[in-house]
Amino acid sequence: MTGDAPANGMTDHAQGVLEIVGPDIEGSLAFYAALGFEVARRSGTFAVVHRGDLRLFLAQDDNAATAPRWTSLRVMVVDVDALHDDARARGVAILHSPQDRPFGLREFVVRDPNGLDIRFCQPIASMP
Structure with a gap:
């Protein structure tokens, strides 16, 4: 890219x-x-x-099951370390990295094919 x-x-x-x-x-x-x-x-x-x-x-x-599910998605974003270095230069996997959190955000994560997670995020440094 x-x-x-x-x-x-x-x-x-x-x-x-x-x-x-x-x-x-x-x-x-x-x-x-x-x-x-x-x-x-x-x-x-x-x-x-x-x-x-x-x-x-x-x-x-x-x-479809109606049992409680632990679900995540979140997303937001406008960079999160350049979308975590373009999702680890497209080999993706990851499941955490960047971080910061408690809870001014930053984050990253990812999981899916159907174990969901995802979470990208941002604010922290972009917060005034």
């Missing part, structure tokens, strides 16, 4: 959207509506909801 060019198809406006899968789309829609989310789009057992710029995908799978 050279200069300020975005990485393979990513732009300054790329957005990650968390998809939450459960066995009851109507119950999910009612819950998120109670939190002030509005339905942007609905197609059977899939919906896109948003509150301001925050967008979530909701989907139904009749076999």
Whole structure:
């Protein structure tokens, strides 16, 4: 990657959207509506909801577990050490590095293929 060019198809406006899968789309829609989310789009057992710029995908799978889950995503960012050195020069893996935290942030982390985590972040040094 050279200069300020975005990485393979990513732009300054790329957005990650968390998809939450459960066995009851109507119950999910009612819950998120109670939190002030509005339905942007609905197609059977899939919906896109948003509150301001925050967008979530909701989907139904009749076999989805409803047990409590430890979930993370976070994201924010405008550098976190140049998106942790372009996700360790694209070999990714990581699962922590940069740091700072308690809890003016900075962070990093990453995990997925489907163990989720993620967390990038920033503020600290960018806080006035």
